[in-house]
Amino acid sequence: MPIDREALRRKLQESFFVEAKERLQAIDEIHSEWMQHSISSQSIESLFREVHSLKGAARAAGLHEQEALCHDWEHLLAQARHNPDLLSDDKVRWSMQQHAELQKLCHSIVDTPSTQVQVAPHEPKSSAKGTVRVNQQQLDELLHSTNTIKQVQQQLSTLQRKLHSQIRSRDVDMQRHQRSDSVVQQLHGLLPKFSAQQQSLVRELLSYADWAQVQFRHHHDKLIEQNRELSELAQQLRRDVDTMHEQLEEILLQPAARLLDGAAAMVRDLADNAHKTIEFVSFVDDIQIDKRMIDELRPVVTHMLRNAVDHGIVNRGVINVRLHASMAGRFELTISDNGRGIDIEKLYQVALKQGAISPEKKNLSERDKQLLMFASGVSTSDMITEVSGRGIGMTITQEILERIGGKLKIQSKPGQGTQFVIDLPTSMSTFQAVVVRCEDDTYALPALSVDECIRVSxxxxxxxxxxxxIEYRNQQLAIIFLRxxxxxxRSTQSQDSYNIVIIHVHQESIALCVDELIGDQELTVKPLGAPLHTVQLIMGAAEDSRGYLTPIINPNDILRIIRLQSPSQHIASERSQRVHKQGRILVVDDSFTSRGLLKSIIEAAGYLVTTANDGHEAWNILKQNEFDLLVSDIEMPKMDxxxxxxxxxxxxxLNSLPVILVTALQSPEDQTRGLEAGANAYLVKSSFEQDSLLDAIARLI
Known part of the structure; x- marks a missing residue:
C-alpha cells in the first residue's frame, strides 16, 4: 500500500507544533529568569537542549526555515555553554527575537490548533493512557449541552417535588374519604326507613360512593408509585449528569500559570519601547482553572499590565502578579505596581470634560470618582497611542469580569502604586442568579452581587x-426602582409592601425595588453578540431548559447610573446616542495606498472624508472648509x-480641531514630539488596527 506522503507531512507538522508549543514556553520561562536574575550555566544548558530538540523536530517534519533558525540559535548557545560571558545584553535580546520569530513560524503551520485533552476511558489494564485531539468549540458545545441537561434535571426534580406535594394534599383528602365511610354505613342502616323509591335512589348513590372510593384509592396508589419512579429517575439523572459535568470540567482544567504565558516578554518589550526599566515578578500557586476562564482573562491581564507600564511606573519599578486559591472553587488574581498611583482628580476632570458626569452630580465622593475609570472614553493619558489612551481598556476589563463572575477591588495611593485584586471562580459553566420580575418581563441578577432579598412595608x-x-443594617439606603x-x-397603584433586593457593588449597597422576587436559579449564560454586547445595563442572557432567554442585569451599570446621572437622564442619553452624527474628516498622506486605505476605513464607519496629498495641500483645505477631525501622516513632502x-x-x-497622527515612526521621542506639537492621538502603522483608529475618532469627535 503506497504511503500518503502529504498526510504524513501534515501529521508530522502538527506533532511539531504541539512539541514546539511546550518547548517555547520553557524557553520563555528561561528568558524571564535571565531578566530577573543572573544568567547561570545551568539555564544556558537548559536553553541549548530545548533549541537542539526543536531543531531535530523541525528537520523530521521537513520544516527547513524553522530548522535553519534553530541552527543559528543553537550555534550561539553552544559557544555560550563554555563561555557564559558571550551572552551580552545584545545577544540576550537576539535570543529573545529568535524565540518570537520561531513562535510566528510555528503558528503559520496550524491556523487553529486543537486543544489536547486527557482521556479517561474504560480500557483494559494493559492499555496505556493516551491523548486525543478535540476541537475546543466542540468541547464547549458539549459542556453547554450538559448544562442544559442539568437544568432539565433540576426542573424534573422541581416537578417531582410538586407531585409529592399533591400526594400529601391527597392524603388529607384520603382521610376525609375514610371519615365518610361511617356516613355511608349509617345510610345503609337507615335504608329500611325509606320508601321503595327513596331506597332505590339511596342505593344508587351509595353504589356510586363505593365506586368513587375505590377509584380514588386506586389513583392515589398509582400516583404514589409514579412519584416513586419519577424520584428514582430524577436521582439517577442527577448522578449521571453531575458525573458527566465534573468529568468535562476536569478536561477543561489547565494550570493557572498558563494565564501568564508571554506576560513577562510583553512587559519587557513595552518597557524597552518606553525606555523604562521594569522588573516583572510572578507568584503562581499550583491550582487548576477552566481554560475558558484563562481565555477570557488574558485581555484583562494584558490591559492591566499595559496600564502599569504606561500609566503607573515612571522610569523604574516592579510589577507583581500573584495567582492563588482563595476558597473552594475560587481563586484570586492580584496585579500591583509601585508606580505613581491613580490620579483621581485628573480622572474626575477628564470625565467632566468628556460629559461622563451629569451637571447636577458634580460633587462626587472619592469612591465615586474612582469609579470613573470604568466609564467608556475616560483616560488620564495625554495622548492616544497603541498602548493606551483610548479610555476603553478598563471598560472592557469590567465587562469581562462581570460576565465571568469576577469581583474587582482597587487600592491606590499617590506615589506608592496601585493594586488590583480580582476574585474569580475556577469554572464558568453555570451562573447563579436571583430571578426577578418587572411588569411582565423576567430579569436575572448575579447572585454574587446580592446580599439579601427582603420585603418591607x-x-x-x-x-x-x-x-x-429604608434602613438596612444601620445605614440609610435610597430605594432605586428597577422600573x-x-x-x-412607574406604577400608580398603592402598595402595602415592596420587594427589595440588596445589591453590593464596589463596597456600596443598593436597595433595588422589583415587582416580584421569583427565586434563585442556576442558569447557563449566553454572551451577547454584536451589536448587543455594548448595550448598557445588560451583561448577557441566561438560557433555561426551554430555550427562553432571561436578560442578566449589570449591577455595576446600576451603580454608575445612580451615582453619575439619574435613571431618566440615562434613558435620554441612551436614546440620544442612537442618533449618529456624520462628522467630516480630513485625511492627509502622501502615499496613495495608505491614503486610500484610511479613506475606506473611515467612510465605512459612516463619516464624510476629504483627502490631501501632503501637509501644504491639507493646510489650504483646512483654511477653506470646516472639519471635525484631522488624520495625518508625519513624513510628507512640502509640510510634514x-x-x-x-x-x-x-x-x-482651528486650534480646537482634534488631530490624529498615523505614522510609521514609533520611537518615544517621536511620540513626545507629536504630543508637544498638539496631537490628540498617535497611532503606529506597523501595529495599526482599524478599531484603534475608529475608537480614537469616536472619542475625539
Whole structure:
C-alpha cells in the first residue's frame, strides 16, 4: 500500500507544533529568569537542549526555515555553554527575537490548533493512557449541552417535588374519604326507613360512593408509585449528569500559570519601547482553572499590565502578579505596581470634560470618582497611542469580569502604586442568579452581587430629601426602582409592601425595588453578540431548559447610573446616542495606498472624508472648509505632520480641531514630539488596527 506522503507531512507538522508549543514556553520561562536574575550555566544548558530538540523536530517534519533558525540559535548557545560571558545584553535580546520569530513560524503551520485533552476511558489494564485531539468549540458545545441537561434535571426534580406535594394534599383528602365511610354505613342502616323509591335512589348513590372510593384509592396508589419512579429517575439523572459535568470540567482544567504565558516578554518589550526599566515578578500557586476562564482573562491581564507600564511606573519599578486559591472553587488574581498611583482628580476632570458626569452630580465622593475609570472614553493619558489612551481598556476589563463572575477591588495611593485584586471562580459553566420580575418581563441578577432579598412595608419607608429610603443594617439606603432604571412607566397603584433586593457593588449597597422576587436559579449564560454586547445595563442572557432567554442585569451599570446621572437622564442619553452624527474628516498622506486605505476605513464607519496629498495641500483645505477631525501622516513632502499639527494649534480658528497622527515612526521621542506639537492621538502603522483608529475618532469627535 503506497504511503500518503502529504498526510504524513501534515501529521508530522502538527506533532511539531504541539512539541514546539511546550518547548517555547520553557524557553520563555528561561528568558524571564535571565531578566530577573543572573544568567547561570545551568539555564544556558537548559536553553541549548530545548533549541537542539526543536531543531531535530523541525528537520523530521521537513520544516527547513524553522530548522535553519534553530541552527543559528543553537550555534550561539553552544559557544555560550563554555563561555557564559558571550551572552551580552545584545545577544540576550537576539535570543529573545529568535524565540518570537520561531513562535510566528510555528503558528503559520496550524491556523487553529486543537486543544489536547486527557482521556479517561474504560480500557483494559494493559492499555496505556493516551491523548486525543478535540476541537475546543466542540468541547464547549458539549459542556453547554450538559448544562442544559442539568437544568432539565433540576426542573424534573422541581416537578417531582410538586407531585409529592399533591400526594400529601391527597392524603388529607384520603382521610376525609375514610371519615365518610361511617356516613355511608349509617345510610345503609337507615335504608329500611325509606320508601321503595327513596331506597332505590339511596342505593344508587351509595353504589356510586363505593365506586368513587375505590377509584380514588386506586389513583392515589398509582400516583404514589409514579412519584416513586419519577424520584428514582430524577436521582439517577442527577448522578449521571453531575458525573458527566465534573468529568468535562476536569478536561477543561489547565494550570493557572498558563494565564501568564508571554506576560513577562510583553512587559519587557513595552518597557524597552518606553525606555523604562521594569522588573516583572510572578507568584503562581499550583491550582487548576477552566481554560475558558484563562481565555477570557488574558485581555484583562494584558490591559492591566499595559496600564502599569504606561500609566503607573515612571522610569523604574516592579510589577507583581500573584495567582492563588482563595476558597473552594475560587481563586484570586492580584496585579500591583509601585508606580505613581491613580490620579483621581485628573480622572474626575477628564470625565467632566468628556460629559461622563451629569451637571447636577458634580460633587462626587472619592469612591465615586474612582469609579470613573470604568466609564467608556475616560483616560488620564495625554495622548492616544497603541498602548493606551483610548479610555476603553478598563471598560472592557469590567465587562469581562462581570460576565465571568469576577469581583474587582482597587487600592491606590499617590506615589506608592496601585493594586488590583480580582476574585474569580475556577469554572464558568453555570451562573447563579436571583430571578426577578418587572411588569411582565423576567430579569436575572448575579447572585454574587446580592446580599439579601427582603420585603418591607409602607410604614418602613421614610423620605430623605424627597427620596424613598429604608434602613438596612444601620445605614440609610435610597430605594432605586428597577422600573425607572429600565425605562418602564412607574406604577400608580398603592402598595402595602415592596420587594427589595440588596445589591453590593464596589463596597456600596443598593436597595433595588422589583415587582416580584421569583427565586434563585442556576442558569447557563449566553454572551451577547454584536451589536448587543455594548448595550448598557445588560451583561448577557441566561438560557433555561426551554430555550427562553432571561436578560442578566449589570449591577455595576446600576451603580454608575445612580451615582453619575439619574435613571431618566440615562434613558435620554441612551436614546440620544442612537442618533449618529456624520462628522467630516480630513485625511492627509502622501502615499496613495495608505491614503486610500484610511479613506475606506473611515467612510465605512459612516463619516464624510476629504483627502490631501501632503501637509501644504491639507493646510489650504483646512483654511477653506470646516472639519471635525484631522488624520495625518508625519513624513510628507512640502509640510510634514508635525509642522501641520503645530500650525493648526497656532491658528485661532482651528486650534480646537482634534488631530490624529498615523505614522510609521514609533520611537518615544517621536511620540513626545507629536504630543508637544498638539496631537490628540498617535497611532503606529506597523501595529495599526482599524478599531484603534475608529475608537480614537469616536472619542475625539
Amino acid at each position: 409602607e410604614q418602613d419607608i421614610t423620605s430623605v430629601k424627597g427620596h424613598p429610603t 425607572d432604571v429600565l425605562g418602564y412607566s 505632520g508635525f509642522v501641520l499639527t503645530s500650525k493648526v494649534r497656532a491658528d485661532h480658528a
